[in-house]
Amino acid sequence: MNDHPRGFWLSILVAVAGILLVHAGIAQPAFGMSKETPNIILCMADDQGWGDVGYHGHPVLKTPNLDEMAAVGLRLEHFYAAAPVCSPTRGSVLTGRHPVRYGCFSWGHTIRPQEITIAEALKKAGYVAGHFGKWHVGPVRADSQLCPGASGFDRWLSTPNFYDLDPLMSDQGRVVRMHGDGSIIAAEAAIQFMREAKAAGRPFLAVVWFGSPHSPHRALPEDKALYADQPENLQNFYGEITALDRAVGMLRKALRDLDIQENTIFWYTSDNGAIDVGSTGGLRGRKGQLYDGGLRVPCIIEWPAQITTPRQSDFPCGTVDIYPTLLDIVGVNIPDQPPLDGISLRPLLEGREPEKREKPLGFWVYPVGGISTPSEKILAQMLEEQEGKVPPSPPPENEGAILRQYPEDEFPGHAAWLDWPYKLHRIANKRGDVRWELYNLAEDPKESHDLSAEQPDRVRKMAAALEEWQKSVLRSLNGKDYR
Numbered sequence: 001m002n003d004h005p006r007g008f009w010l011s012i013l014v015a016v017a018g019i020l021l022v023h024a025g026i027a028q029p030a031f032g033m034s035k036e037t038p039n040i041i042l043c044m045a046d047d048q049g050w051g052d053v054g055y056h057g058h059p060v061l062k063t064p065n066l067d068e069m070a071a072v073g074l075r076l077e078h079f080y081a082a083a084p085v086c087s088p089t090r091g092s093v094l095t096g097r098h099p100v101r102y103g104c105f106s107w108g109h110t111i112r113p114q115e116i117t118i119a120e121a122l123k124k125a126g127y128v129a130g131h132f133g134k135w136h137v138g139p140v141r142a143d144s145q146l147c148p149g150a151s152g153f154d155r156w157l158s159t160p161n162f163y164d165l166d167p168l169m170s171d172q173g174r175v176v177r178m179h180g181d182g183s184i185i186a187a188e189a190a191i192q193f194m195r196e197a198k199a200a201g202r203p204f205l206a207v208v209w210f211g212s213p214h215s216p217h218r219a220l221p222e223d224k225a226l227y228a229d230q231p232e233n234l235q236n237f238y239g240e241i242t243a244l245d246r247a248v249g250m251l252r253k254a255l256r257d258l259d260i261q262e263n264t265i266f267w268y269t270s271d272n273g274a275i276d277v278g279s280t281g282g283l284r285g286r287k288g289q290l291y292d293g294g295l296r297v298p299c300i301i302e303w304p305a306q307i308t309t310p311r312q313s314d315f316p317c318g319t320v321d322i323y324p325t326l327l328d329i330v331g332v333n334i335p336d337q338p339p340l341d342g343i344s345l346r347p348l349l350e351g352r353e354p355e356k357r358e359k360p361l362g363f364w365v366y367p368v369g370g371i372s373t374p375s376e377k378i379l380a381q382m383l384e385e386q387e388g389k390v391p392p393s394p395p396p397e398n399e400g401a402i403l404r405q406y407p408e409d410e411f412p413g414h415a416a417w418l419d420w421p422y423k424l425h426r427i428a429n430k431r432g433d434v435r436w437e438l439y440n441l442a443e444d445p446k447e448s449h450d451l452s453a454e455q456p457d458r459v460r461k462m463a464a465a466l467e468e469w470q471k472s473v474l475r476s477l478n479g480k481d482y483r
Contacts, residue, residue, distance in 0.1 A: 065249035094111060162214035
């Protein structure tokens with residue numbers, strides 16, 4: 001060793017350590033990170049309605065971990081999914097943009113590879129990113145431009161759609177059969193990822209997207225037993241939510257065990273409002289509809305280093321706000337960022353509640369049907385290819401290709417514009433005839449008293465703002481955001 005200066009051997013040791021970390025699946029950051037950089041966990045349930053939690057007064061359902069989060073963290077009581085179904089909302093979390101902007105119209109539709117995801121953005125600040133659970137915004141094949149790995153995630157154990165007991169999952173593109181409850185499996189994989197990130201000295205983004213309580217409802221016997229006095233279908237439905245809640249508890253405990261809970265942002269929500277067997281908490285509408293029962297979802301944020309006292313806020317916000325909030329907190333600026341529909345909620349997290357939302361929330365169900373993506377069938381096919389039982393499928397075609405141009409002066413379907421406290425509905429039928437509905441959500445949360453005839457001036461003003469937003473969305477849909 002004396003033949004070389006001390007600095008030479010130090011550089012060799014650093015290089016070897018970097019190689020070991022790369023083989024562990026976690027690369028070194030491009031530059032030093034501040035000790036104040038928060039870790040981030042984004043949890044999302046599948047079809048959990050606003051009333052499907054104990055802390056909102058559900059008479060039967062047991063969600064002790066979510067209840068504790070709500071008791072010690074920040075409860076956002078007017079938090080909205082970007083869409084009333086799953087894939088579009090998940091796309092909004094990844095991009096901060098309304099899903100129609102990139103053609104994610106309904107369930108089974110994908111994002112586009114041209115979109116900038118939260119994982120890609122945070123990697124500019126040295127984060128390592130992992131995805132665990134339901135993907136549903138693209139394939140989970142390693143050769144896809146839309147798999148988690150191609151979307152910025154360094155580590156992923158994912159499914160094309162919902163999953164529950166003993167699921168097949170894609171481990172970085174290789175299909176494996178897992179055993180147990182799906183929510184617990186996703187949490188355990190995320191916890192291992194968190195351990196590795198801490199050991200490597202890296203801030204992490206862990207996206208944990210549960211497949212529960214999406215149908216078909218199949219709970220473990222011990223979770224069903226908690227609801228033995230309920231009908232069989234409710235035993236399974238409630239049991240799935242209880243297992244999901246237990247997975248949340250596992251994640252929170254892991255943060256304490258790793259001694260990183262203080263500076264970890266733990267953001268929990270759902271992808272759309274309640275299904276028929278679930279609870280909207282008395283709100284109008286359900287999954288698939290733009291009334292609040294289809295859009296308003298549970299939301300809790302824990303960040304002990306910043307949210308030091310329990311708080312509850314009625315500030316209107318939603319899944320489109322997650323991306324800009326996290327980039328603002330971390331200090332990431334994206335050059336040529338395509339138009340965002342969300343705003344930064346950093347002031348809210350810091351205890352400074354804005355008087356008014358500067359950018360209203362827009363919603364739009366563009367009338368394009370969903371696409372079937374059955375996880376078990378898709379992954380079973382991939383497994384047969386993997387085992388050599390059938391020829392491998394060709395790589396996906398046309399991923400990201402914009403194959404159609406949409407008229408930018410036509411606004412079909414149902415749209416809504418939430419400029420708190422007023423919510424305007426624009427409902428166009430197949431002939432193009434438009435019906436308007438206006439509600440004051442502060443006074444009428446159940447959207448039962450239509451004010452459109454009483455306040456025509458407000459309708460005209462809000463309708464004009466909604467139309468400008470829809471024009472912007474259509475320009476994005478036609479690819480005009482991409483350079």
